[in-house]
Amino acid sequence: MKFFFALSVLLVVSLQLKAQNIKVLNSLTREPIFGVAIYNVDKSKSTVTNFLGEASLNAFSNNEIIYFKHLSHVLKEITKQQVGLSNRVYLVSNTEGLDEIIISASKFEQNKRDIPQKIININAEAIQFTNPQTSADLLESTGQVYMQKSQLGGGSPMIRGFSTNRLLITVDGVRMNNAIFRGGNLQNVISIDPFSIQNTEVTLGSGSVIYGSDAIGGVMSFYTQQPQTSLSDSLFFKANTILRYATASDEKTAHIDFNLGYKKWAFLTNVSYSDFGDLRMGKHGPTEYLRTEFAQTTSTGDVIIQNNNPLVQKPTGYQQLNMMQKVHYKPQDNLSFDLGLFYTTTSDYSRYDRLIRYKNTTLRSAEWNYGPQNWFMSNLQITKLSSHSSLYDKIKATIAYQNFQESRMDRDFQSSIRNLRDEAVDAYSFNLDFEKNLALKTQLFYGVEYVYNKIRSNGEEENISTNTVIPTVSRYPNGSSWQSAAAYTSIKYKPNLKFVFQSGLRFNYIVSNADFSENNQYLNLPFNTAKTEASALTGTAGIRWSPNAILQWKLNASSAFRAPNIDDIGKVFDSEPGSVVVPNNNLKSEYAYGGELGLKLNFDEKLVLDLSSYYTYLDNALVRRDFTLNGETQIIYDGELSNVQAIQNASKAWIYGFEMGLKLTITNQLNLTSQYSVIGGSEEEDGVEMPVRHAAPNFGNTHLVWMHNNLKFDAFAVYNNELSFYQLAPSEIEKDYIYAKDANGNPYSPSWYTLNFRGQYQISESTTITASLENITDQRYKTYSSGIAAAGRNFILSLKYRL
Incomplete structure (x- = not known):
């Protein structure tokens, strides 16, 4: 037995x-x-x-x-x-594959190879390996988005010669752009926590048919992590903790997220905190970038302090907190509810480019700080599938509320007057998007959108000697509003696997209202109110043709627009030393017309070449130019006689470029990738052509990546061409304090390069370590138009532990 x-x-x-x-x-x-x-x-x-x-x-x-x-x-x-x-x-994820799923092209999932436009996709795996400090650095890592920085807490994207309010940012399909997004450099993208991102899609070129105003040069779509339900009757729990340290800024970052999943409910919590010190620049480069001295306020007044280490940019440190809470409920297989809550706040942080300005031989400002940059968003998304409706196969409704808060505090050296200005925007939006299969080969997307923004703005002067505060002119007309209503439709026709045609139309109606009665006691404008109405019909049409396994052609034509917002119509601010921008109630929309031709050559995945060229014509462009106020060309602003300027429809521009990407599979473990962008163009004012302000220098990167089992290495170079004095826009020449000097003493943007190395090792199923050594040769450089020098040699260490 x-x-x-x-x-x-x-x-x-x-x-x-x-x-x-x-x-x-x-x-x-x-x-x-x-x-x-x-x-x-x-x-x-x-x-x-x-x-x-x-x-x-x-x-x-x-x-x-x-x-x-x-x-x-x-x-x-x-x-x-x-x-x-x-x-x-x-x-290992194949992030370069043609079969990636793209959402931003229609707000519904599509195969990337079907889309005529060029869209960059960055997934969670690539984000973790890149290990970015902020979402601005994440975008820059693509090699196709150029990044300007005015301070360490910054990052203003440039795409194909456009930037700021001519680019659109969305988070989970909700537009982040608001009525005070300005033409100057914008830093709002840093409010998006890179640890919370599941996927990022960057549309190169117009996105106006789907997203409306502002999407002229491109759309940056961030999709955050989703709560995961349980596939069994037991609770599904997972958690991640991440610790990160970087030497160049003495950065200390901690992150935690955890998921609770049930059969029909799921909850995801995400918290990140970062503490950045003063940023150290590189050792080898232009001496003009050195920080030899800085202003400091003491009990006896403002004094100039000699910097013991001119490579350290004082003061640039700040702190940031990011929080996200998501709830997912799926009562039926064809119905789901998703709630997202986001909150980001920073400490006060200096606008470094304003702190390095001189007036004669003395630093101009004793202090120039942004107050906390706060962003809150709540959005509810309801998705329903139907196989019986004649109107849709899928419907998605999104209701969102956002609150933006920002402020500015500046004081001249040895002045007792501190200027205080704070702004807040309440932004409400509603989107209803539909997807319908009309036939086996034809798919229809359509929807409606409504957006409403309310602006609060306040200005004060504080006397730090007497501790008294009096009101003064605010940056924007307090109580102003901006609203947009739109309807769009897009169709995709795919008769076979080799050919796809997509086309779409959007009609937009926008109204801005501003009341200047509060500010008129300081400005004496010839008007008390301004109402601007704008309507636009924009369209796109494109084809993707793959005649064989090697060739893939893409051709796309589109129109786009940007309606004047409250920043254009009603802003009052010192644009540069000795100049002030005043309101203008006579503005119209600017329009862009463009085309793009792309060719991808795929030799059995061993060698892939991705080539594209584009051209954009911008008409009726909104630009800052000299102006008169009540017949005067100069007024007193913040105690200084200043030239009067205003935003005007005073220009047109031509922007063109060429992009080349390469992927070479050397072995199963070793790949070489490279990306290079060439940008050119000019703008015309009064018959005179001049360089375009936001056309970045030619730039690119090259990566040699080796992967084996749980180990991954990346040796890469990032490089950037020079922009000479004659290639700088007039508005950039006026900011000579941020640039190096050429042999003739004129400002210019030098070429630069960095050599870098990054590695990642999967220690166990639960533990991953990522380390980078960036700017190995310790180059001192600034990206074009940046007020702050980039990090010098920088060692970054990140540890991720999964429960």
Whole structure:
């Protein structure tokens, strides 16, 4: 009897050893991968992973090669014996694949290869490996978005010669642009926590049909992490903690997120905190960038302090807190509710480019700070699927509220008067988007949108000697409003796998109202109110044609617009030393007309070349130019006689460029990628052509990436061409204090390069370490138009632990 019992036990054990149920997971996120095809060399044996990423290898022998194939992951070869007792197989995401899913092109999921426009996709795995300090640095890492910085707490994107309020930012489909987004450099993108991002999509070129006003040069769409429900009756819990340190700014960052998933409910909490010190610039570069002295306020007044280390940019440090809470509820398979709450705040932080200005031989400002930059957003999204409705197959309703708060505090050196200005915007939006399959080869997208912004603005003068405060002119007309109503439609026709046609139209109506009665006691404007109405019909049409496995052509034409906002109509501020911008109630929309031609050559994934050229004509452009107020060309502003300027429809521009991307698969583990952008153009005022302000220098990067099992290395170079004095826009020449000097003593933007190395190691299923050494040769440089020098040699260490 004992013999038969022992024999039975041995038989069961041997059967269990022979049987092998494995789990296929993403190598970085450790999420299960559904739909992985598993097969042998002649495909006589095969299986597919289920929703839990599980599959059985019973049919395969121990030593035969098994292939694991998934559209969004790199093909993996392994034997059953190599899988071992862990029963885990890890696949690496293929972020360069043509089969990526894109949302921003229509607000619904589409295959990237079907979209005529060029869209960059950055997934969570790439974000973790890039290990960015802010979302601005994340965008810059693409090699196709140029980044300007006025201070350490900054990052103003430039895309194809456009920037600021000619680019659109969205978070989970909700537009972040508001009525006071300015033409000067914008830093709002840093409010988006890079640790919360699941996927980022950057549309290069117009996005006006889907997103309306402001989407002239491009759209930056951030999609945050989603709560995950449980696939069983038990609670699904996961948590991540991340610690990060960087030497150049003495950065200390901590992050935690955790997910609670039930059958129908899921909750995701995300918190990040960063503490940045003063930023150290590189050792080798222009002496003009050195911080040799700085102003400091003492008990006896303002004094100039000699900087013991001119490489340290004082003061630039600040702190930032990011929080996100999400709730997902799915009562039925075809119905879901998603609630997102976001809050970001910073400490006060200096606008460094204003602190390095001189008046004669003395620093001009004793202090120039932004107050806390606060952003709150709540959005509720309801998604419903229907196979019976004649109007839609999928409907998505999004209701959102946002609150933006920012302030400015500045005081001249040895002055007792501190200027205080604070602004707040309440932004409400409603979107209703539909998707409908009209036929097997035809798909329709359409929707409506309404946006309402209310602006609060206040100005004060504080006497720091007497501690008295009196009101003064505010930056914007207090109580002003901006609202937009729109309807759009887009159609996709795909008769076969080789050809796709997409086209769309959008009608927008925008109204701005401003009351200047409060500010008129200081400005004496010839008007008390301003009402601006604008309507626009914009369109796009494009094709994607793949005649064979090697060639893919893309051709796209589009129109776009930007309606004047409250910043254009009603702003009052000192644009530069000795100049002040005043309101203008006679503004019209600016329009852009552009085209793009793209060619992708794919030689069996061994060599991929991605080429594109584009051209954009901007008409009736809104620009800052000299102006008169009541016949006067100068007025007193903040105690200084200043030239009068205003935003005007006074220009037109031509912007063109060429982009080239390369991916070379050297071996299964080693890849070379490179990206280079060439940008040119000019703008015309009164028949005189001049350089375009936001056309960045030619720039690019090259990466050599090696991956093997749980180890990944990236040696890369980032480089940037020079912009000579004659290539600078007049508004940039006026800011000579941020530039280096050429042999003739004129300001110019020098060329620069950095050499960098990054590595990541998966220590265990729960622990990942990422380390970078950036700017290895310690170059001292500024990205074009930046007031602050970039980081010098910088060692960055990040540790992620998953529970």
